[in-house]
Amino acid sequence: MAFRTADSFDGGMSDKDRQFVEALARGLAVLESLSRAQKPLTNGDLAEMTGLAPSTVSRLTHTLVVMGYVRLSRSNRAYELTPKNLTLGYPVLAGMRLLEQARPHLEQLSRTTGETAALAIRDKLHITFVAVFEGSNLVAVRLATGGRLRIPVSAAGIALVAALPETERRMLSTRVRAEMTRTGQDPETFNSAVKDCLRDGVAIVRNMWNPGIGGVSVPIHSQGEYAALTIPVATGSISEQTMRTTLADALKGVAKLLGPALHTD
Incomplete structure (x- = not known):
């Protein structure tokens, strides 16, 4: 192709593909x-x-x-x-059974913690927030439904990678590392985060997307759908210890109600 579309294509397309429009x-x-x-x-x-x-x-x-x-x-x-673009997205969201099951739990999680709670799914090399409940805390991080982040800078992205079966996880990780290398980033931070999530069942990210912002996330696999429950935090107000204990435990509690918290090989 003569044009760049970042992660628009999953691969397999070529200029010789006569079916490609x-x-x-x-x-x-x-x-x-x-x-x-x-x-x-x-x-x-x-x-x-x-x-x-x-x-x-x-x-x-x-x-x-x-x-x-x-x-x-x-x-x-x-x-x-x-707004016409929403007509393309609503049928997709309506077909997500996990989304409807997660909504009341996310709302309660936001009320209990005072932090923003969200559900994220993977979109190629990004994650997309498909449900967001804003926290009541003054320093709660604001997210937008439909907002997107690159996988390696988001806790939800790390969790979604870790949730996959080993073969799929290796393939996706290879693509993420290649993109990080291409843009001058160190893939080792991503590798370590995925390894930690596989070990602990929770992904912790601090100051990787923007200074002062972090996130804690738990992966889930329910009814054939992979997703991540996540809480973004202001790192200046929320310690890593709180993320690993209070917030991680709260997320794991919700994950148990929705499905297995993490795929095990």
């Missing part, structure tokens, strides 16, 4: 870039993020505007997603 892939690359941004993006921003030619991006954004998936922001200089 490149125009569709380009359009989806634009939508994925907009979904990851925290602000409207110009055609120039999108061209840089996807590696597509500016003229191609201009045609794609025009088409997406006409179809109602993208609109110009108030400044009329940048593009943002419209």
